Amino acid sequence: MKKTLLIIVVFVSAISLLAFEDNSAEHPKAINTIIIDPGHGGLDPGAPGSFSTEANVSLAVSLRLGDSIKKHFPDIKIIYTRTTDVLPGPKQNKDAALLYRADLANESKGDLFIAIHCNSAGRAPGGWYGKRVSHYTTTTKKVKSKGKWVNKTVKVPVYETYWIENKAKGTETYVWAVNKNDAKIKSVSKNSDYVEDDEYSGEIDSTSAVKLPDPSDPAEKARMLVYAQNYFRKSLTLADLIQQEFAKTGRVDRGVKQRNDRGIWVLQATGMPSVLVEIGFISNKEEEEYINSDKGQEEIVNNILTAFKTYKEKYEQKATTTE
Ligand SMILES: [Zn+2]
Numbered sequence: 001m002k003k004t005l006l007i008i009v010v011f012v013s014a015i016s017l018l019a020f021e022d023n024s025a026e027h028p029k030a031i032n033t034i035i036i037d038p039g040h041g042g043l044d045p046g047a048p049g050s051f052s053t054e055a056n057v058s059l060a061v062s063l064r065l066g067d068s069i070k071k072h073f074p075d076i077k078i079i080y081t082r083t084t085d086v087l088p089g090p091k092q093n094k095d096a097a098l099l100y101r102a103d104l105a106n107e108s109k110g111d112l113f114i115a116i117h118c119n120s121a122g123r124a125p126g127g128w129y130g131k132r133v134s135h136y137t138t139t140t141k142k143v144k145s146k147g148k149w150v151n152k153t154v155k156v157p158v159y160e161t162y163w164i165e166n167k168a169k170g171t172e173t174y175v176w177a178v179n180k181n182d183a184k185i186k187s188v189s190k191n192s193d194y195v196e197d198d199e200y201s202g203e204i205d206s207t208s209a210v211k212l213p214d215p216s217d218p219a220e221k222a223r224m225l226v227y228a229q230n231y232f233r234k235s236l237t238l239a240d241l242i243q244q245e246f247a248k249t250g251r252v253d254r255g256v257k258q259r260n261d262r263g264i265w266v267l268q269a270t271g272m273p274s275v276l277v278e279i280g281f282i283s284n285k286e287e288e289e290y291i292n293s294d295k296g297q298e299e300i301v302n303n304i305l306t307a308f309k310t311y312k313e314k315y316e317q318k319a320t321t322t323e
Helices: 001-017 054-072 094-107 180-184 219-249 286-294 296-319
Strands: 033-038 078-080 112-119 127-145 150-166 171-176 253-259 274-281
Touching: 001 033, 001 054, 033 054, 033 094, 054 078, 054 112, 054 274, 054 286, 054 296, 171 219, 219 253, 219 274, 274 286, 286 296
Parallel strands: 033 078, 033 112, 112 274, 171 253
Antiparallel strands: 127 150, 171 274
């Protein structure tokens, strides 16, 4: 009973905080610690490419990103959820590892959480064979007409197999949607006119047993409001900045995605602004080469670093000018 009352109090205070928009949430706090979370790992290779795995590419890019941030901001502490090809912990299953990622971020009192992943779409990395009608031929068939057997010429399709290239490409950055309706909030990032691909999977992980927040549970509601108040806007800002930098480099900008799918559960479990960056499609031959290349990884890291610099200036400046 007392617990319920406390929850109600927290809930009501969270609502009243929300009334003041985001300003009260711009806590004058410098960014001291960044958690970098390379997706998947070990038993969980993530999406397969033709010659690489999402887990390994994400790890390589994450380590380079951490090095780069350290080089430019030596005072910032970088904490990785993993630095080798294992599940974070190291844990023996995906769900335990997922909880560990969030716990580590929270226990380390991170100021920012950046998860690095690769995207995937289609039936197979690179492409696959399909079947289609190449032309028609005719054949004679005996058919019954008015009680008599007669010859009839019929059209018969001739099939051919052909190569279907796995074309889905580009970058996108996920933030946790505060609630279903918020998924409709438009981000400020300019989203190029790509076509949503068939069979596009994103980070949706239906096999995960991680319990998603139940929106009807008051404790979860209160927690989500705290997230909404303190971290949502900042997460969205950083996600937009990252996408803008990708676009400037000429990458296909698939925009900022606000979801509450299982695959990005970790974003709401961390008590800090958090983004999940899909650095490219490992299922696309060209992009798989790019995200594995020295040049590609350097560009990706520079894009995220530049976005982070802008983000840092924006919030730390606010922190010093408002008192
Ligand atoms: Zn992933």
